[in-house]
Amino acid sequence: xxxxxxxxxxxxxxxxxxxxxVEGHQEDLQNQAGSPIHVEKILVQNKAKARSLTIDESxxxxxxxxxxxxxxxxxxxxxxxxxxxxxTYLLEAIARGKSIVTANKDLMALHGPxxxxxxKNNGCDVLYEAxxxxxxxxxRTLIEGFSSDRIIKIxxxxxxxxxxxxxxxxxxxxxxxxxxxxAQQLGYAEADPTSDVExxxxxxxxxxxxxxxxxxxxxxxxxxxxxxxxxxxxxxxYAKRLGYEVKLLGIAECQDDQISVSVQPTMVKxxxxxxxxxxxxxxxxxxxxxxxxxxxxxxxxxxxxxxTSVVSDLVAVIKNKKLGVAGRxxxxxxxxxxxxxxxxxxxxYFILLHVDDxxxxxxxxxxxxxEYEVSLESVLQQPNPNIPEAEIIIITHDAxxxxxQQVLRSFESLxxxxxxxxxxxxxx
Amino acid sequence: xxxxxxxxxxxxxxxxxxxxxVEGHQEDLQNQAGSPIHVEKILVQNKAKARSLTIDESxxxxxxxxxxxxxxxxxxxxxxxxxxxxxTYLLEAIARGKSIVTANKDLMALHGPxxxxxxKNNGCDVLYEAxxxxxxxxxRTLIEGFSSDRIIKIxxxxxxxxxxxxxxxxxxxxxxxxxxxxAQQLGYAEADPTSDVExxxxxxxxxxxxxxxxxxxxxxxxxxxxxxxxxxxxxxxYAKRLGYEVKLLGIAECQDDQISVSVQPTMVKxxxxxxxxxxxxxxxxxxxxxxxxxxxxxxxxxxxxxxTSVVSDLVAVIKNKKLGVAGRxxxxxxxxxxxxxxxxxxxxYFILLHVDDxxxxxxxxxxxxxEYEVSLESVLQQPNPNIPEAEIIIITHDAxxxxxQQVLRSFESLxxxxxxxxxxxxxx
Numbered sequence: 001x002x003x004x005x006x007x008x009x010x011x012x013x014x015x016x017x018x019x020x021x022v023e024g025h026q027e028d029l030q031n032q033a034g035s036p037i038h039v040e041k042i043l044v045q046n047k048a049k050a051r052s053l054t055i056d057e058s059x060x061x062x063x064x065x066x067x068x069x070x071x072x073x074x075x076x077x078x079x080x081x082x083x084x085x086x087x088t089y090l091l092e093a094i095a096r097g098k099s100i101v102t103a104n105k106d107l108m109a110l111h112g113p114x115x116x117x118x119x120k121n122n123g124c125d126v127l128y129e130a131x132x133x134x135x136x137x138x139x140r141t142l143i144e145g146f147s148s149d150r151i152i153k154i155x156x157x158x159x160x161x162x163x164x165x166x167x168x169x170x171x172x173x174x175x176x177x178x179x180x181x182x183a184q185q186l187g188y189a190e191a192d193p194t195s196d197v198e199x200x201x202x203x204x205x206x207x208x209x210x211x212x213x214x215x216x217x218x219x220x221x222x223x224x225x226x227x228x229x230x231x232x233x234x235x236x237x238y239a240k241r242l243g244y245e246v247k248l249l250g251i252a253e254c255q256d257d258q259i260s261v262s263v264q265p266t267m268v269k270x271x272x273x274x275x276x277x278x279x280x281x282x283x284x285x286x287x288x289x290x291x292x293x294x295x296x297x298x299x300x301x302x303x304x305x306x307x308t309s310v311v312s313d314l315v316a317v318i319k320n321k322k323l324g325v326a327g328r329x330x331x332x333x334x335x336x337x338x339x340x341x342x343x344x345x346x347x348x349y350f351i352l353l354h355v356d357d358x359x360x361x362x363x364x365x366x367x368x369x370x371e372y373e374v375s376l377e378s379v380l381q382q383p384n385p386n387i388p389e390a391e392i393i394i395i396t397h398d399a400x401x402x403x404x405q406q407v408l409r410s411f412e413s414l415x416x417x418x419x420x421x422x423x424x425x426x427x428x
Numbered sequence: 429x430x431x432x433x434x435x436x437x438x439x440x441x442x443x444x445x446x447x448x449x450v451e452g453h454q455e456d457l458q459n460q461a462g463s464p465i466h467v468e469k470i471l472v473q474n475k476a477k478a479r480s481l482t483i484d485e486s487x488x489x490x491x492x493x494x495x496x497x498x499x500x501x502x503x504x505x506x507x508x509x510x511x512x513x514x515x516t517y518l519l520e521a522i523a524r525g526k527s528i529v530t531a532n533k534d535l536m537a538l539h540g541p542x543x544x545x546x547x548k549n550n551g552c553d554v555l556y557e558a559x560x561x562x563x564x565x566x567x568r569t570l571i572e573g574f575s576s577d578r579i580i581k582i583x584x585x586x587x588x589x590x591x592x593x594x595x596x597x598x599x600x601x602x603x604x605x606x607x608x609x610x611a612q613q614l615g616y617a618e619a620d621p622t623s624d625v626e627x628x629x630x631x632x633x634x635x636x637x638x639x640x641x642x643x644x645x646x647x648x649x650x651x652x653x654x655x656x657x658x659x660x661x662x663x664x665x666y667a668k669r670l671g672y673e674v675k676l677l678g679i680a681e682c683q684d685d686q687i688s689v690s691v692q693p694t695m696v697k698x699x700x701x702x703x704x705x706x707x708x709x710x711x712x713x714x715x716x717x718x719x720x721x722x723x724x725x726x727x728x729x730x731x732x733x734x735x736t737s738v739v740s741d742l743v744a745v746i747k748n749k750k751l752g753v754a755g756r757x758x759x760x761x762x763x764x765x766x767x768x769x770x771x772x773x774x775x776x777y778f779i780l781l782h783v784d785d786x787x788x789x790x791x792x793x794x795x796x797x798x799e800y801e802v803s804l805e806s807v808l809q810q811p812n813p814n815i816p817e818a819e820i821i822i823i824t825h826d827a828x829x830x831x832x833q834q835v836l837r838s839f840e841s842l843x844x845x846x847x848x849x850x851x852x853x854x855x856x
Binding site: 017021025028029031032033034129135136137140141144145146147148149150215273276288289290291292293294295296297298299302304305307308309310311312314315316319323324325328329330331334 | 445453456459460462557563564565568572573574576577578643704717718719720721722723724727730735736737738739740742751753757758759
């Protein structure tokens with residue numbers, strides 16, 4: 001049987017996992033895909049570098065065109081990362097009729113529509129299961145498993161680094177800075193953790209998930225993003241006392257074809273299944289109109305989990321190629337995008353205020369909420385021995401984002417409110 | 429665009445859901461499948477019966493051959509249940525070149541290989557996502573999402589009725605009989621609950637899941653089955669005290685291509701994600717060699733969740749038909765079946781004994797474990813005011829099923845052991 005020849009762009013963590021699985025599971029893969037799979041050429045930055053894997057050196061190249069322009073290469077597996085030059089390489093490969101498997105969330109979040117369109121026009125597949133939530137087959141689930149349903153809401157813990165940090169803060173009462181330092185030492189956080197802790201990585205993944213879930217092209221700019229660097233151990237303590245955990249949640253919602261997508265630290269009721277997803281694990285909760293509540297849980301990163309998704313995509317690409325249906329899987333995105341405005345986005349909020357400890361203050365504050373028609377689920381005023389002021393903890397009923405912002409603006413000009421200590425979206 | 433004509437066998441709960449989704453989501457489905465979908469004819473037992481759905485009466489028929497033999501019908505959706513006559517109908521439909529979507533776990537567990545083989549030979553698809561775990565797309569996940577991986581273990585809460593009963597017993601300290609009665613009143617349990625509570629329904633689903641996960645034809649007879657009717661509220665209380673929940677788990681394992689599949693009430697460590705799956709919800713935990721631990725959670729039954737899976741399969745069947753690849757999806761099962769013997773099946777066990785309350789008894793009992801090389805994780809002897817004897821609670825380390833059975837047989841002939849009160853497999 002003629003083997004399928006794969007060109008691998010990148011031999012970092014995931015690339016190494018891809019080679020290991022393709023070699024280690026060859027017999028199974030041959031049964032699945034219908035022919036042997038050979039990793040024929042591998043793009044690396046430095047051929048001389050020491051590796052954890054024994055690889056025939058003649059396969060390595062430092063020149064991407066050795067792979068992209070090689071007519072013998074059937075499929076490109078892209079696990080090198082990067083955006084602009086990677087986009088160029090993949091578009092060139094597609095123009096030459098090669099199907100693509102990629103794990104590149106940045107690329108797909110920014111240029112997904114262009115790349116998918118090019119693939120369709122050239123009769124190629126582009127599959128990207130590994131770009132979101134590592135080993136969890138959530139992209140397949142949204143495209144195929146729920147093709148008949150209308151997705152109302154997607155909530156994702158899609159960044160392992162921040163979930164590790166928040167879990168440690170919650171379980172050990174530790175501060176953000178201390179846990180971040182530890183995570184960096186353990187290799188769970190990068191030396192420059194900005195993309196993770198500021199929510200950008202999660203936002204890219206939510207762009208991909210919401211595009212597939214709502215069948216409309218969501219752009220990265222459509223996602224409102226807030227990271228976890230301002231989450232304090234006190235906030236987490238208050239959350240726990242009230243029965244919540246603080247999680248960095250991507251939340252995508254759709255009502256009447258109007259959508260909103262955001263990433264922010266969120267207080268999640270402990271009884272909600274996503275509240276107990278801890279450490280570096282990822283989970284995606286999907287609420288469909290017909291199917292109801294579902295959740296998909298697993299490793300969000302790592303050499304072999306992510307490589308599982310890449311190689312499963314590779315099997316699918318090879319099958320499609322053999323069946324002559326590459327690039328013919330039909331429209332996944334066909335709806336006009338309508339974004340919600342801030343007064344259409346509704347949720348509960350947790351608000352912690354430090355206020356002057358004297359008569360009438362609580363009345364004044366609750367009056368502000370009433371003015372903007374934000375109704376309250378619970379209000380707790382208590383002394384805090386660590387500060388000269390009193391503390392007020394408020395959980396609202398569902399309220400529009402716009403109204404809550406107006407309330408907060410009013411507080412800023414209210415002298416008795418010394419500071420707005422924390423504001424969290426509340427779910428569950 | 430020429431509509432796809434669907435023949436629906438059965439208009440019970442799931443059939444009604446199928447009609448609702450096909451009608452309600454018509455525009456979306458047309459975009460997904462590439463043509464309108466019409467439910468053209470519906471097989472019912474009694475045309476005159478009152479229904480919750482308004483249906484053009486001319487579509488209804490009481491004669492299956494009106495549908496099976498109609499050359500205009502492109503796809504059959506089978507949601508009528510039953511085994512022997514249903515098998516005949518579907519094989520006849522396949523012989524006429526019709527693809528099938530079915531929710532019938534009994535049929536697929538008993539005759540899956542025959543039906544899939546017939547479909548392949550006739551260029552038809554048979555999809556059956558709805559046959560296991562309702563709305564959770566677990567069959568797709570095993571076939572496609574994890575095609576590149578080797579599955580080591582599948583654990584499933586795949587029967588909502590028993591999970592509802594065990595959850596209620598755990599949360600309310602109620603007895604099995606009381607909760608079963610309540611479940612029957614609420615419609616969560618059938619008047620004759622045997623198939624659910626004795627584990628047969630779960631065994632059928634585990635037959636399907638293990639066949640796909642291990643890529644070998646597992647038969648229903650290969651599954652060892654024990655139901656929940658002997659689970660007492662005391663057992664659940666002991667489990668909770670030790671940090672466990674009692675769940676009816678389907679457990680399928682594969683090491684070195686040797687497999688075992690069983691269904692039994694199991695004590696699951698509370699920290700394991702499957703331990704907190706409560707009520708009528710289902711979950712399937714999949715451990716892959718490369719992907720690690722994953723879990724898929726959702727509604728296991730119900731009109732719309734199950735119909736979501738049926739209609740998503742329908743979309744896939746229609747797409748395959750249009751692409752000309754029906755029946756050409758390749759081998760899902762290609763391994764020789766090798767079953768583990770009882771001395772190869774290993775797990776921890778919980779054993780509760782009532783013993784004579786006198787010197788030397790514990791020594792004698794632990795000696796029996798030692799004789800059969802079963803080592804112990806924990807042993808607790810305590811008085812029980814409700815019985816004249818003492819109680820001994822043992823949790824073993826991993827031990828072979830055969831050895832534990834020998835230990836239990838020894839206890840039966842040991843005078844000081846008054847009764848073997850409970851034995852549970854332990855997971856997590």
